[in-house]
């Protein structure tokens with residue numbers, strides 16, 4: 001009798017394309033090659049969308065460049081993953097940065113907001129895209145969500161299930177009783193303009209990625 005294949009979910013952290021660290025992205029693709037996951041999830045903040053931030057300072061990039069460069073790197077990443085693990089199920093979660101453009105449109109032109117769907121920006125062959133930055137996935141009893149809370153374990157308490165999230169950029173695995181939570185960190189370029197405005201944050205932010213192997217969390221610091 002053939003043994004059922006264990007579920008192995010590889011989790012790509014906040015990438016903030018196009019302001020990412022290329023070496024870290026390459027390290028992630030190498031790890032996917034090595035681990036051969038059954039599922040691959042990008043945990044949101046796929047794009048940075050810096051020019052649409054309320055805090056952006058005289059950006060040297062146009063809104064069109066910011067989004068098109070970011071999407072080009074994202075499309076290349078998913079294409080590479082599809083080549084490495086063609087049978088893996090792939091999921092794109094959305095984060096708070098991914099919806100910035102749509103948020104600005106609905107603030108400035110609320111009457112036109114219904115004509116724009118955030119999902120329309122994110123189309124990658126063979127990748128299922130979630131609906132919004134609060135939408136989440138459940139795979140093998142584990143929740144995958146971008147995240148919005150400041151304490152990692154509060155995400156697991158919210159869902160009352162083991163939970164993998166991004167958003168805080170502070171990789172950790174926290175355990176309480178039957179619950180655990182894993183923050184998978186980020187791989188943004190710390191020297192880039194959008195990411196280097198808060199040094200106090202950067203001292204705790206770390207490049208990482210995660211794996212859930214048969215429901216057990218594992219972190220890789222990059």
Ligand SMILES: [Fe+2]
Pocket residue numbers: 014016045095097167168169186
């Ligand atoms: Fe992020």
